Amino acid sequence: MESWFKRGLSPLYDASPLFASSDPQEAKLGTTGALKEHDLVWRSGKVDSFLRHLQLGEVSLFLLRYGAAVHIAPGELRRFLLFQVPLEGSARIAVGDTVVAADARTGALISPTLPLQLDWSEGCEQLLLKIPRERVEESCSALLGAQLDEPVEFCPQFVLDSPRGRSWQHQIGALLSWFQVPGQIAPTQWVRAQEETLIQHLLLCHQHNYSELLRRRSGAARRNVRMAEEYIRAHLQEPLDLARVAQAGGSSVRSLCAAFKEHHGQSPMAYVRDQRMAQAHAELLSAAPGTRVTDVALRWGFIHLGRFCTRYRERYGRTPLQTLQQ
Known part of the structure; x- marks a missing residue:
């Protein structure tokens, strides 16, 4: 665990406890009440317990301590990933x-449908992050472009001293940063996006029973994008619509849009506009005397000359005429 990460947990340590008791x-x-009904066996040591909690959107963060060594048997968590x-x-x-031997360098990712038993040492204090099961399954289904045949089940061991583990710590730190200033409220859309980023980090970076299918799906998505790109470049001077581009790419409109977002950070039709703009720019640079801006714009599919000139200047820092x- 990174030292900066533990320091960043201060908002959680400062939160009023849900309980603090011996x-x-x-x-x-x-x-x-906060998590799930469970069997709890107290072993050696003094009971010195507390539970602190922060909520951001649908993600719950907890700081839990029992003080004494304990055995905990909650069975399946069912409704949430922990x-x-x-x-x-x-x-x-x-x-x-x-079995995961958990310490400050190694955590555990507990799937909702797997039986769970825990043995905490004396003085053990843990950070818990709780994500609704339905959000995980919705995200996995969206990435696959298909309904799930079975629940998502992750490999439980989670190594923090790795690139994936450090990235995970940064994402949790981003959530906690909103609690550094009392009363500060995170934008709702940002919260939703951050939740999805957390979930997709797990689905794309951590091993689970759909990992191989997602890798194959990602490879197919790259092929579909390449096929769509080739079609777009070959038909730039013709009318293009999203359905036709998706058909040429061998995928549905929804799948192609998701693939273009992943590979290009933009929609297929935004990619079309960028390619057309690049071709118009190249033609203007090498144009023969007497060439008109209007003719170049129309040839590359820009019907509204004023809009073309505005976008051209934003992209190249000068007007088409210049x-x-x-």
């Missing part, structure tokens, strides 16, 4: 058939 029953009831990592102490986390006259 009473074992109160601690159990408090965690049940990431947890010790900030102090260690834990043995059994998720399905896999390029023509140079």
Whole structure:
């Protein structure tokens, strides 16, 4: 775990506790209310428990401590995916058939449909991040372009001292940054986008039962984009619409738009406009005497001359006429 990441958890440490108690029953009831009903066995050590909580959109962040060593058996979480990592102490986390030896360098990603048992050491204090199961499955379905046949189940071990783990810490840090100033409210659209980024990081960077299918889907998407690009370049001076481009790319409109967004950061039709603008610019640079800007614009599909001139100047820092006259 990066040192800056732990320092960035200060808003969570400063949050008012949902409970802070030396009473074992109160601690159990408090965690049940925030997370899930579970069996809790107290072992060695003094009970010194608390649970702190911050909510941003549908993502819940918790800081949980029992003080004493405990055994926890919640069974399947069912409704949510849970990431947890010790900030102090260690834990043995059994998720399905896999056991994770969790410490400050290694966390656990707990899928909703796998049985769970945990053994926390004395003084163990953990960061928990809770994401609704339906959001994970919706995102996975969207990436695949198909309905899921079975629940998403992740490899439980989550190594933080890796490029993927450090990226994950940065994303959690971005969420927590909104709580650095009391009363500061994050924009709703940003929150939604950040939630999706967190989920897609897990789906695209962390191993799970749909990983291979997503890799194949990504390869197919790249091929579809290349086919669409070739078609666009060959028909730039002809009328083009999204349905025709998608058909040439061998995919649906929705899938092609998602693939272009991933590979080019823009829609297929925005890509068409950029390619047409580039061709118009090249023609203006090498135009013969007597060439008119209007003729060049129309040849490359720009019907509205004023709009063409505005976009051209925004892109190239000069007007089409200035390029023509140079």
